[in-house]
Amino acid sequence: MKVMEDSEIRIIRHYSSKHKILLVGEGDFSFSLCPASAFGSATNITATSLDSEDELSKKYMDAMVNVSMLTRFGCDVQHEGSSSASAVRRKRGDSYHTQHKTTYPFSDWEIKRLAKAEGLKLVKAESKFELSHYPGYTNKRGSGWTSE
């Protein structure tokens, strides 16, 4: 795990304990828990799921444990959120990160075009998501009997 410490600022990959971070569309909240654990705090993180608490506990075996750890780290956890990055006041220098599949049918989403329509510009694309860069994170399906 590449975690660097600079007195009070802690960094893991693209994320710093100085950033104000909004995570939208969590599955079992293992992604949010990764920077929270690296920072030793999550008071700068808001983590959201479209699922209700009830749905989360039915779908993912670790969701509620992860949520409880996040809450202990001071994370603002919200469920059934209509949270959206566009609802947050933008300022110059803000960045939006998305991880998504690029094969069909996901390619039809045309993410670059959608972002451009929102006035955003692609700064960098990484062709491979390195799971090992985010210790503890396990990618989940959103629905169906195989959600876990």
Ligand SMILES: C[S@@+](CC[C@H](N)C(=O)[O-])C[C@H]1O[C@@H](n2cnc3c(N)ncnc32)[C@H](O)[C@@H]1O
């Ligand atoms: C493929 S799952 C990935 C879950 C999680 N981000 C992960 O990496 O494990 C897609 C997630 O997006 C959420 N989602 C779908 N539409 C959404 C929306 N409009 N706003 C917020 N979340 C949404 C679903 O509830 C689901 O949890």
